[in-house]
Amino acid sequence: MESVIEMAAKDINSDELENFKKKILKKALFRRRASKLILTILNLFVALFLLLPLLYAVSIAFMPSNELFTTNLNLIPSTPTFNNFRQAMAKIPLKRFIVNSFVVAGFITMGQIISCSLAAFSFSFLDFKGKNVLFMLVMATMMIPGEATIISNYLTVSSLKWLDTYQVLIIPYLTSAMGIFLFRQFYKSFPISLYESARIDGCSNLRFIYSILIPLTKSAIGAMAVYTFINAWNMYLWPLLVTGSDKMRTVQIGIGMLDSVDSQSISMMIAGVVMIIVPSISVFIIGQKQLIRGMFSGAVKG
Amino acid sequence: MASLSLVNVCKTFKNGQIAVKDFNLDIKDEEFLILVGPSGCGKSTTLRMIAGLEEISSGELWIDGALMNLTVPQKRDLAMVFQSYALYPHLTVYENIAFSLRVRNIPQIEIEERVKKAADILCIRHLLDRKPFALSGGQKQRVAIGSVIVRKPKAYLMDEPLSNLDAKLRTQMRVELSKIHKELGATIIYVTHDQVEAMTLGTKIVVMNAGVIQQAAPPEVLYNNPVNKFVAGFIGSPSMNFIPVWVERREERICIVFSNNRLFLNEDNAHCLIESGYLGRRVYLGIRPEDFHETGPKEQAIKLKVEIKEVLGSDILLHGKIGGNPICGRLKPDFPSEAGTEVSIFADMNRILLFDLDTEENILDH
Numbered sequence: 001m002e003s004v005i006e007m008a009a010k011d012i013n014s015d016e017l018e019n020f021k022k023k024i025l026k027k028a029l030f031r032r033r034a035s036k037l038i039l040t041i042l043n044l045f046v047a048l049f050l051l052l053p054l055l056y057a058v059s060i061a062f063m064p065s066n067e068l069f070t071t072n073l074n075l076i077p078s079t080p081t082f083n084n085f086r087q088a089m090a091k092i093p094l095k096r097f098i099v100n101s102f103v104v105a106g107f108i109t110m111g112q113i114i115s116c117s118l119a120a121f122s123f124s125f126l127d128f129k130g131k132n133v134l135f136m137l138v139m140a141t142m143m144i145p146g147e148a149t150i151i152s153n154y155l156t157v158s159s160l161k162w163l164d165t166y167q168v169l170i171i172p173y174l175t176s177a178m179g180i181f182l183f184r185q186f187y188k189s190f191p192i193s194l195y196e197s198a199r200i201d202g203c204s205n206l207r208f209i210y211s212i213l214i215p216l217t218k219s220a221i222g223a224m225a226v227y228t229f230i231n232a233w234n235m236y237l238w239p240l241l242v243t244g245s246d247k248m249r250t251v252q253i254g255i256g257m258l259d260s261v262d263s264q265s266i267s268m269m270i271a272g273v274v275m276i277i278v279p280s281i282s283v284f285i286i287g288q289k290q291l292i293r294g295m296f297s298g299a300v301k302g
Numbered sequence: 303m304a305s306l307s308l309v310n311v312c313k314t315f316k317n318g319q320i321a322v323k324d325f326n327l328d329i330k331d332e333e334f335l336i337l338v339g340p341s342g343c344g345k346s347t348t349l350r351m352i353a354g355l356e357e358i359s360s361g362e363l364w365i366d367g368a369l370m371n372l373t374v375p376q377k378r379d380l381a382m383v384f385q386s387y388a389l390y391p392h393l394t395v396y397e398n399i400a401f402s403l404r405v406r407n408i409p410q411i412e413i414e415e416r417v418k419k420a421a422d423i424l425c426i427r428h429l430l431d432r433k434p435f436a437l438s439g440g441q442k443q444r445v446a447i448g449s450v451i452v453r454k455p456k457a458y459l460m461d462e463p464l465s466n467l468d469a470k471l472r473t474q475m476r477v478e479l480s481k482i483h484k485e486l487g488a489t490i491i492y493v494t495h496d497q498v499e500a501m502t503l504g505t506k507i508v509v510m511n512a513g514v515i516q517q518a519a520p521p522e523v524l525y526n527n528p529v530n531k532f533v534a535g536f537i538g539s540p541s542m543n544f545i546p547v548w549v550e551r552r553e554e555r556i557c558i559v560f561s562n563n564r565l566f567l568n569e570d571n572a573h574c575l576i577e578s579g580y581l582g583r584r585v586y587l588g589i590r591p592e593d594f595h596e597t598g599p600k601e602q603a604i605k606l607k608v609e610i611k612e613v614l615g616s617d618i619l620l621h622g623k624i625g626g627n628p629i630c631g632r633l634k635p636d637f638p639s640e641a642g643t644e645v646s647i648f649a650d651m652n653r654i655l656l657f658d659l660d661t662e663e664n665i666l667d668h
Contacts, residue, residue, distance in 0.1 A: 191386060191388070193384045193385075193388040194388050194390065196353075196355050196382075196384070197382065197384055198401075199354075199374075199375045199376055200353055200376070200381065200382045201401055201402035201449075203376065203401075203405050204376070212392075215392045
């Protein structure tokens, strides 16, 4: 049977048909390329617009103070300098603060991943009495704002003589209801038959967690790690309250110390800010693939 | 391999729904037992109770003489193939098959030997380095079977393992499962809703409905001598035809009468009906599509108005209605019939079954 195209093509000779096809293909290709180009330009423009404050901050960090305080709009420093960074480093022990923040954020991240994933495992895979009530109780803690408990927490840790130590910064944040909830959501989309199969194969719960569950929920762990690390890095109120010496301060408090009434230098403060956002941005860039995959896992059928 | 016993096993879910009621069954060593029934009849729940994935609400489960009700799945020494294959996606085929052996701390050399042997039986040796995502449905199925046969457990449990395969592959895998059963001398408990699978694979079939065993018997017994209308209708494809009929005495013989048709019973069946007191009462006539013939004695003729004719190649299926009851007959392809015409087909009176109208039990239980 002849197709509709074959029947229509009968009236045209083969050369004309070839030319016609080429013309149509060329037109379609042009349209596709043009729309791609427009989209790329639009994306670049939006990205530039969104990143402008950050890029401007980086630019200021390299700008001498006299260039900043002029009536001209200096977006890019004409004589870039590292002076602001040097001054910031000299004024406060920034290195120590960065190390502290890394230690605190690192331990909090590891602790939350371990505790939240284990708790979420029991809520998703195990069957025990009062499971739902217990989960609701955990979720209910999310409704209590941190500020409401901060004084009682302070009194507790001070009675334990923990003030101005690493454990006071780490231990209260070793688990989180949000983390348990996120992991439980990831595990809900995990095929239960794999767990049942592993159990029949003779696998214990712990072995199942480390040899099956963890490798298969890497994206969830990655997402959780990035989210927790950035949150822990950005902690302000609690470290401010429980640390007193430079030895234990974290970077967010340190930045506050750069601002002094007597000799305020915006470019030096911005240089400090730029230095402390580098680690959190790096964590985000390294983990962004996992973060996005983790955020949307289970959203569509795999 | 092992023998299993289920004694008065019941399963009631938290919401009060009864999934399995008074399940009593002995599964002998090396038996290929099939649990078959419509969706929701409790066959998978029974299998999961045997595996230890569901708690037994009441009753006893014995495996090789040991009470297993409270034993955790890891310690029952059973292996299970899941409908969804349950392959670990991050492990290669080799690692998937070897997983249960690694968990049991079996030496590496033995693991390698056993994995390769299982792979040879299932013809998947060339796939050992692949990950599950790079396998077709049939290959995944083989790997799933490989990961259980590698272990030599007390019994193999299979939960609709072929239901995700296409028709051709299913037939092929059926043959292979049969071979594996013979080669390994394994005790297999197999759940399916496909009665063709049940008939071809099982040495014993348990037909379940609404959580209750209807009949447990070898395939040929189920086909020829079902205990009730449910089993008769469930086993066989296309399923048995049922027509409500009157049992009457005419011309000194016992016959069944329905919608201007009259069929004389053979002496054995007539005697059985009289003895059971069914004369003058209504019963269900059950006749399989393949028990209709193109020719026969006039007294066995039934008039059927053909509504649909299905050509299968080797046979034809004629669909019509007698007294409002749907009727299907399987006849030879050269039988002259067209949709819309009336044809005479002949019932094999030695193959018919009669069921009580109320209890639906087989009256002619041979």
